[in-house]
Amino acid sequence: MRFMVMVKANPQSEENIAPSTEDLDAMSRYNDELVKAGVLLDANGLTSSADGALVSFTDGEPTVIDGPFTEAKELVAGYWVLEVKSREEVVEWVKRVPFEGDEEVEIEIRQVYEAGDFGPGYTDDIRDRQDAMAAKIAERHG
Amino acid sequence: MIIRRADEETEAGTLPSEELFAAMTKYNEELVKAGVMLDGAGLQPSAKGMKVRFSGGKRSVIDGPFAEAKELIAGYSVIEAGSLAEVVELVKKWPVEDGHGNATIEIRRVADIDEYDTATPEIVERERRMRAETGNA
Numbered sequence: 001m002r003f004m005v006m007v008k009a010n011p012q013s014e015e016n017i018a019p020s021t022e023d024l025d026a027m028s029r030y031n032d033e034l035v036k037a038g039v040l041l042d043a044n045g046l047t048s049s050a051d052g053a054l055v056s057f058t059d060g061e062p063t064v065i066d067g068p069f070t071e072a073k074e075l076v077a078g079y080w081v082l083e084v085k086s087r088e089e090v091v092e093w094v095k096r097v098p099f100e101g102d103e104e105v106e107i108e109i110r111q112v113y114e115a116g117d118f119g120p121g122y123t124d125d126i127r128d129r130q131d132a133m134a135a136k137i138a139e140r141h142g
Numbered sequence: 143m144i145i146r147r148a149d150e151e152t153e154a155g156t157l158p159s160e161e162l163f164a165a166m167t168k169y170n171e172e173l174v175k176a177g178v179m180l181d182g183a184g185l186q187p188s189a190k191g192m193k194v195r196f197s198g199g200k201r202s203v204i205d206g207p208f209a210e211a212k213e214l215i216a217g218y219s220v221i222e223a224g225s226l227a228e229v230v231e232l233v234k235k236w237p238v239e240d241g242h243g244n245a246t247i248e249i250r251r252v253a254d255i256d257e258y259d260t261a262t263p264e265i266v267e268r269e270r271r272m273r274a275e276t277g278n279a
Binding site for chain 1: 215
């Protein structure tokens with residue numbers, strides 16, 4: 001089962017203030033444990049929304065809005081993609097994320113759609129093309 | 143990172159039509175052909191998700207659904223590009239079938255460990271090993 005685990009932004013991440021050495025160290029050691037357990041597929045931090053943009057489609061027409069996005073309270077600041085055997089397992093891993101102290105943090109866990117979840121719209125042709133893309137990506141970037 | 147924000151349909155677990163799957167697959171194939179696509183996935187509704195809340199040293203688990211759809215994400219892809227402007231041009235070509243022509247796509251830059259002056263050589267090295275192990279160099 002594949003899950004995306006997301007940490008939300010805070011004023012520090014939105015200001016692109018680098019995490020302390022202690023925090024980076026603790027996080028990289030945690031990521032190491034995920035790697036050793038064979039559950040980590042990917043992990044990334046995202047910079048401030050000031051470095052980004054929104055493309056908003058209305059009736060098929062795109063409008064581009066530069067960041068920062070002050071109206072969104074729930075921006076993503078970092079995420080992991082984990083491959084685990086159960087919902088319980090991903091929760092246990094997330095409980096071990098090294099956020100200590102008095103700060104209140106919420107980490108969101110969402111299950112990733114995999115081929116079998118997609119219903120009839122996901123035809124055999126689509127599945128083959130998805131598999132072909134995954135293979136090409138692995139070959140080029142894996 | 144390209145983030146497809148959620149809406150009422152994605153939160154309801156409405157699956158893409160064959161037409162939308164075809165359009166998204168074609169779009170993604172172009173990104174793969176251009177060599178810029180690194181990863182991507184759709185997320186199941188928050189009703190099937192959970193949150194872990196960290197507060198005062200304690201952890202508690204809260205089941206979904208959460209929040210308003212527009213505060214959540216429904217899918218993402220990670221692409222390699224030289225500039226924000228380049229990504230904006232790619233996203234402007236997002237299939238209009240998505241969200242029946244009404245979708246919000248957020249573009250965010252992925253941080254490089256090297257840009258943190260607080261990262262020691264040991265931390266940078268650990269990160270490099272992680273990327274090599276996960277095939278995400």
